[in-house]
Amino acid sequence: MSGELNDTQQAPDIAISVHPELSSRRISDYAWKARAEEFDRLVETSSCNLVESLRFTVRRALSGTLLGSGQVEDIRQQIEIQEAVVVFVDHPLTPVQQRNLEKAWDAKVVDRTGLILEIFASRARTREGVLQVELASLNYQLGRLVRSWTHLERQRGGFGFMGGPGERQLELDRRMIMGKVKSLEKDLEKVRQMRATQRAGRKKKDIPTVALVGYTNAGKSTLFNHLTASGVYVADQLFATLDPTMRLLELPGGLRLMLSDTVGFVQELPHELVDAFRATLEEVIEADLVLHVRDAADPMLAEQGKVVEQTLEQMGLVGDLAPPVVEVMNKKDLAPGLESYRAEMVSGSRIALSAVTGDGVGDLIALLTDWLQQDMHELHLKLDVSDGRSLAFCYQKGSVLSKTVDESVVDVVVRMNPADAGRFMFYEGMHQLQ
Template sequence: MVDLSDFNVQAILVHTFSYKKKEDENFNLQEFLSLASTAGMKILDVITNNYKTCNAKYFIGIGKVLELEQIIKNNFVSVVLFNCILSPHQERNLTSLLQCSIIDRNQLILNIFARRARTYEGKLQVKLAQLRHLNSRLVHEWSHLERQKGGIGLRGGSGEMQLESDRRLLRKEILQVLLRLKKIENQREQSRRHRFRIGIPTVSLVGYTNAGKSTLFNAMTASHVYVEEKLFSTLDPTCRRIMYKGAHNIILVDTVGFIQNLPRGLISSFKATLQETIQSTLLLHVVDVANERFEKNINTVHYVLNSMNIRNIPMLLVMNKIDQLKKMVPRIDRDNDGYPVRVWISAQNDLGIFLLTQVINELLSNDMISYELRMPINSDLCQQLYRSQIVKEYWVEDHNYIRLKIYVSSVDWNRLLKNNKLLTDYIV
């Protein structure tokens, strides 16, 4: 894995495309340039190459390879970025010929993830993806560990080579990382079971990278999660419990953003983290409506979710960044049956957040029940109900009694009955 810890590394970018729509190719190139900028790369030149079939040896044609070699010599460049996925064979051939570091799209994203990881779990997941990537690119560089070869009068054959030793060590390290991630996954599973028992639903934010998920997370939870106008600014998942007056308490989860051609190794490595999304009660699909390609970005997110077998979880489209559109105000779009399908907001300017919370409570209110209670105004139980934030309305009858209208989930109501046997006596 190439060390990209230093910012402003000078590089040449090779962009390959195959006779697609021009706007698609321009977006693909601009997105890769954003990835390079996020990784701290300074692009000196961009070489484009159109192809019908890729070259088996170098991916690009030999003419482009020779042109690239001359540019590298003139600019003293040590890194070449390829906006494609190179095979281990092609990467070795290009490295040998050009005498510089070759980084394809997968490896660049891995380096960005390695830089963004902050928590112990995130670092383990990135390390697992890097080890799996490296394992496919080991080559036989030397043979000084070879033992005596077989021959006439000799028993056995060739001993362990350096390549075999490296692979054995890599497999051992991968296994150790998997065992550590398994412990974390078990801990997460216990937390999910606990939330399920007490009836707290989980709402996950998903969407294309840089759509504003972390900004919305901060607006809904009054948190200070790191936000930056760059791709993959959030990597490690963050969970917060939200307590709404007179409505559901929920666990809101901020997850990593998706992107076109997201490496499969990353999806499998982040299985424990994405399990929170798989087990969610509701998905909030955050969309950057100021992006001209937002519809295609929606399709990309749906494709990634389907590849993770996430198909039967209710999803609400959250159309974000309406402040960048003319004459657009917060609103709720519903289908013919009155079911909410889209909410238009601006998380940055706190526009429409109330509408979003209203729709979330509506979608999660299938098991909500309402009771009217009459009890002593100074009782401990009355104070407890207020602290639980489930009181929707109240009326003071006289100086001694008060009427409360509570709105609570069936699970929370059963828990209240378990702790307060006389609660049913106060029901009007």
């Protein structure tokens, strides 16, 4: 789909956005305005020139056009006045509705799912991201093939089940796309297997994984860069991060964890994307700890939190299957008065910080350090003063709590993760575990 709406070498397409509000799904004016603004930002993210944003109350959704005939005509007039060439509809459209509206408006029509797919297609950089977007796009297009072949004659009769040339072309296209879908699913299964192997390797080395999740534009990538000194793309726009990124994060005392940055969630994230991005989202599913990054300065904070929670549930992270979750209230600099809260268990804690200024990041590092140390082994070692190798291992892999030296023995108390403690005991074979 990428490039279908815009040619980057030409002026951006003039666009209109339409926000149908179904009577059966009424929300407050404030919530509607926030949703409409978010959708319009998505339109602008697609590099179109948005010139008009229209709201309509739909008492009864029509199967053919979703909107009423009078509303369709009002929008047609606006399209003509604004000389718009594309209309974005903030609602899922059936293939029939999309086709009928394109005929009525003589303009390209893109629904919410199509818009998000277009943005994802333009942002994918890694092979995995490209595969995932392509799979989602093909599944989306399967039901819309007829749009491309309305000009072909559809003959009646023929031999048995065979239709006219248009029908035959449709069937050929459908088979071609379904074949491509199967091929992409096989490729993504290889990606899943590769990630599973990588996760198994990390577990073998006892490196826990912490996943950053949150609503789009909450500041996950900014926090990720602050913690890991990475160069992950950051921008004040929706879906700035698409491809998953993982970095090793070293904490005080030789503690280590793998930090994962993931795609941001959004209201009504199309199920095609949730399904296609399961390989990426498995990093969240398999995480040992989840950091739910939230924009503390956003008036829709509560609603955005519910969207993230619902998406995590959709991925199967419920009950005993869910890893512990810590709330990270970001943009503290824009929301004065926020304070961190440490629960008895790590899960349920809240850390207030600013990923831009760094204020409060130390609280998060302290929490992660405490979380990593909760299963740590404490070793009381008596080392020969000449055994610099073992002492260096203690400082490199653990947190040295105390050290005393006499003429021939170095008495060390060190805290290590189970894997490193076991490795030390195996090779040294002469120390006492307390």
